[in-house]
Amino acid sequence: MTLNQKLASYNLILGSKSPRRSYLLNEMGLDFEIRVIETDEIYPPETSIDEIAPLLAELKGNAHIDQLKDQDIVITADTIVALGKEVMGKPADESVAFEMLRKLSGNTHIVYTGICITSNEKQSVYCEATEVTFHELSNEEIKDYISTCKPFDKAGSYGIQEWMGYAGLKKINGDFYGVMGLPLQLLYRKLNEFIS
DSSP, X not given: OOHHHHHTTSEEEEOOOOHHHHHHHHHTTOOOEEOOOOOOOOOXXXXXXXXXXXXXXXXXXXXXXXXXXXXXXXXXXXXXXXXXXXXXXXXXXXXXXXXXXXXXXXXXXXXXXXXXXXXXXXXXXEEEEEEEEEOOOOHHHHHHHHHHHOOXXXXXXXOTTSHIIIIIXXXXXXXXXXXXXXXXXXXXXXXXXXXX
């Protein structure tokens, strides 16, 4: 039985307003509704970098628990970009975006995407880590990218599915879709396990 067939008796919910995550679930052929509950993305300062994204995904999942019915399954996710020990979230403005991309230029960083699958009976949390290396980018290329693509809703100030992925990306080691915001291979297998 395929995942789609297994999910026929469930109500799948995407707990995210990210258009990329919605697009990716659609591309997988899954039927789902979008239900977003705003959550404070706060984590303890001692949290290790590889634990931040899954912790935030779990917090977002927990926000839905009281509203879930018996056949509801909600998927929540969070993505962070880490350059060494520096965590790069969504940029507040153009100058912050420029500084982030200036730092990422010519370097390798890690994109962590945490996913949380929650029902009213159980919860599972996972994380996908992907190494991304950028070419050296000129200041003009960075400024043009920011003005054209306006990456202010994206961790690390870039979308791999945009110009930065087409021309700025030198190498990727891991899940492309994890960098985009939803590690599909991992999600597909873990959803299968969750409802088995």
